[in-house]
Amino acid sequence: MSISPLVRSPRLVALLSLASLAACGGNQSSAAGGGGGDVMALMQARDLTEQDVTAALKTYTPTGRHDEYYTFASGGHGGNLIVIGVPSMRILKYVGVFTPEPWQGYGYGDQSGDVVGSVTKGGHEITWADMHHPALSETGGDYDGRFIFVNDKCNPRIGVVDLHDFVTKQIVGTELIQSEHGAAFVTPNTDYVVETAQYPAPLGGGYAPIEKYDDEYRGAMVFWRFDNQKGRIVPEQSFAIELPPYMQDLADCGKKGSDGWVFCNSLNVERAYGGILEGKPPLESGASQNDMDYLHCINWRRCEELAKAGRTETIAGMRVIRLETLLQENVIAFVPEPKSPHGVDVTPDGTKVVVGGKLDTHCTVYDLPKIAASIGAKKFVGKDPYGVPILDFQDSIVGQCEIGLGPLHTVFDDKGFAYTSVFIETVVAKWSLKDLKVVDKIDTHYNIGHLVAAEGDTVNPDGRYLIAMNKWALDRFAPVGPLLPQNFQLIDISGEKMSLLYDMPLPLGEPHYAQMIKADKLHPIDVYKPIGFNPAIDQVDPAATVAGKERIERKADGVHVYMTAVRSHFSPDIVRVKQGDTIHLHVTNVEQAKDATHGLAVGGHNVNVSLEPGKHCNVTFQVDRAGVFPFYCTEFCSALHLEMAGYLLVEPQ
Numbered sequence: 001m002s003i004s005p006l007v008r009s010p011r012l013v014a015l016l017s018l019a020s021l022a023a024c025g026g027n028q029s030s031a032a033g034g035g036g037g038d039v040m041a042l043m044q045a046r047d048l049t050e051q052d053v054t055a056a057l058k059t060y061t062p063t064g065r066h067d068e069y070y071t072f073a074s075g076g077h078g079g080n081l082i083v084i085g086v087p088s089m090r091i092l093k094y095v096g097v098f099t100p101e102p103w104q105g106y107g108y109g110d111q112s113g114d115v116v117g118s119v120t121k122g123g124h125e126i127t128w129a130d131m132h133h134p135a136l137s138e139t140g141g142d143y144d145g146r147f148i149f150v151n152d153k154c155n156p157r158i159g160v161v162d163l164h165d166f167v168t169k170q171i172v173g174t175e176l177i178q179s180e181h182g183a184a185f186v187t188p189n190t191d192y193v194v195e196t197a198q199y200p201a202p203l204g205g206g207y208a209p210i211e212k213y214d215d216e217y218r219g220a221m222v223f224w225r226f227d228n229q230k231g232r233i234v235p236e237q238s239f240a241i242e243l244p245p246y247m248q249d250l251a252d253c254g255k256k257g258s259d260g261w262v263f264c265n266s267l268n269v270e271r272a273y274g275g276i277l278e279g280k281p282p283l284e285s286g287a288s289q290n291d292m293d294y295l296h297c298i299n300w301r302r303c304e305e306l307a308k309a310g311r312t313e314t315i316a317g318m319r320v321i322r323l324e325t326l327l328q329e330n331v332i333a334f335v336p337e338p339k340s341p342h343g344v345d346v347t348p349d350g351t352k353v354v355v356g357g358k359l360d361t362h363c364t365v366y367d368l369p370k371i372a373a374s375i376g377a378k379k380f381v382g383k384d385p386y387g388v389p390i391l392d393f394q395d396s397i398v399g400q401c402e403i404g405l406g407p408l409h410t411v412f413d414d415k416g417f418a419y420t421s422v423f424i425e426t427v428v429a430k431w432s433l434k435d436l437k438v439v440d441k442i443d444t445h446y447n448i449g450h451l452v453a454a455e456g457d458t459v460n461p462d463g464r465y466l467i468a469m470n471k472w473a474l475d476r477f478a479p480v481g482p483l484l485p486q487n488f489q490l491i492d493i494s495g496e497k498m499s500l501l502y503d504m505p506l507p508l509g510e511p512h513y514a515q516m517i518k519a520d521k522l523h524p525i526d527v528y529k530p531i532g533f534n535p536a537i538d539q540v541d542p543a544a545t546v547a548g549k550e551r552i553e554r555k556a557d558g559v560h561v562y563m564t565a566v567r568s569h570f571s572p573d574i575v576r577v578k579q580g581d582t583i584h585l586h587v588t589n590v591e592q593a594k595d596a597t598h599g600l601a602v603g604g605h606n607v608n609v610s611l612e613p614g615k616h617c618n619v620t621f622q623v624d625r626a627g628v629f630p631f632y633c634t635e636f637c638s639a640l641h642l643e644m645a646g647y648l649l650v651e652p653q
């Protein structure tokens with residue numbers, strides 16, 4: 001056997017002897033009798049380099065061992081939230097949020113159906129979402145592991161997922177705006193979830209000719225009030241602010257010294273609106289004429305006071321502070337930002353905000369104390385067409401870092417470095433916040449959008465791991481037709497140089513952003529207690545079925561079936577009804593053993609629920625045709641799982 005010079009490197013030999021030592025310690029008898037000989041043979045056979053093996057050793061997670069971090073990634077078009085373990089990159093769960101999720105029975109029972117269907121648009125049911133940005137709840141600017149919020153860009157909505165059981169509890173939406181992008185972002189103590197409109201439209205819906213864009217179209221920023229005790233957004237205590245008709249983009253809240261402020265970048269201050277067939281330039285070129293767009297700096301705490309003082313007007317059910325009021329009260333100002341900016345990320349110490357420039361080669365670093373002071377002193381150099389005061393660019397920045405072509409988003413580590421995704425150059429650039437100099441770059445495959453680092457957007461980043469969230473994946477994986485997955489690349493950022501550890505295809509929608517939280521901050525339950533708990537309403541369901549009290553009752557509104565599930569039967573297992581009846585199924589899994597989940601499916605009626613231990617579900621459905629409909633358990637729960645079945649007998653009229 002010839003060993004390539006590569007695998008003879010001292011570092012690898014050290015690694016391999018460590019690996020074989022570990023194997024001996026575990027009483028594993030290695031075929032090669034230890035010494036790492038067969039590892040080298042394996043490397044040759046599989047054509048692996050030292051770098052590959054090092055990466056494998058850093059990510060491989062033996063059976064039974066848990067990951068150090070959870071990553072919560074947006075599920076993009078899938079409308080659900082993806083939970084991934086790091087460093088193994090094992091997918092742990094898809095949490096149904098805006099889209100029904102059959103495995104979890106999410107959207108198939110009465111109450112979970114109420115959650116997923118709670119926001120309609122002009123009477124239209126919406127069964128998908130364009131989810132972009134998850135935001136973990138924070139206390140003092142640090143993730144606290146209690147909740148996570150997600151947005152829907154297409155039909156402005158916010159979903160609230162409770163991390164005590166990883167279930168979506170609430171979806172809220174507003175007709176004030178017709179699209180959004182800068183969501184979900186939380187204030188440092190999760191008092192508000194921020195949602196920023198993207199494509200201007202008349203506030204509150206309704207029609208205005210596009211030629212009236214300047215006068216009748218508007219942007220907005222919504223502040224959804226979150227009740228930390230109840231774990232729900234309170235729409236009545238929420239408010240919005242009116243903004244000029246630019247395309248407000250991402251947002252980030254100030255932290256520490258800059259707490260109380262929110263920052264959002266914008267594009268299309270040109271107010272272009274396309275019209276290709278009407279002899280006008282396409283939107284994209286109309287929107288890219290000016291050298292500068294505007295970073296919006298908003299004092300949300302003062303806005304909150306104005307809302308409390310009733311300085312609002314109600315539009316489409318939302319209390320809105322008009323732009324005029326914001327200007328009178330000096331709570332908003334703009335700072336120029338280079339051409340088509342993207343990303344707006346406040347540094348962990350709260351003193352700076354970093355803005356990328358899609359069509360620029362720099363990240364611009366703004367000085368937040370200076371900006372707040374200038375606004376306080378009304379040190380403005382001009383006004384935009386809507387009267388919003390503008391601060392001097394040079395006066396408001398710390399400097400600019402020459403990054404490369406197409407810098408987008410920035411996250412931070414624990415050592416004073418920033419990491420920026422660079423879309424066109426398709427790299428991650430690591431740079432120093434101290435002297436604004438790039439110190440390292442690593443290629444990504446291909447076209448990185450967002451990136452996420454361990455707790456990298458909090459006051460207290462961990463460093464260690466970073467995931468490049470790449471838009472394109474050509475040639476990375478076995479081909480699967482024209483629609484390719486996206487590619488998450490796990491990168492080790494613990495050393496001076498970044499190193500690539502793992503490629504993970506994401507095959508169900510374009511995940512835009514993600515957040516990575518230390519696993520020991522989460523304390524999810526393992527069974528629902530007390531028995532009969534309905535997670536959609538967060539309490540014991542009034543219709544929960546107690547073991548021994550199973551029954552079928554005919555009432556004015558239909559037939560109520562009080563059912564229990566336990567290994568390995570449903571009781572009752574024969575349900576006799578009449579054609580035309582409405583069935584109200586109240587089914588409780590009365591088990592408390594971990595992972596003893598049952599599912600209940602009824603043929604021909606789209607009935608499918610998941611019954612985790614202790615959980616209760618209500619399902620209402622109509623039986624409009626006579627027949628014999630088997631129902632059965634959909635989780636392989638026991639040796640007699642196939643026998644866990646029954647009959648719904650629908651007698652003809």
Ligand code: RUQ
Binds near residue numbers: 181250343408449450
């Ligand atoms: S932003 S396109 Cu998160 Cu880069 Cu949505």
Ligand code: CUA
Binds near residue numbers: 636638641
């Ligand atoms: Cu219960 Cu299978």
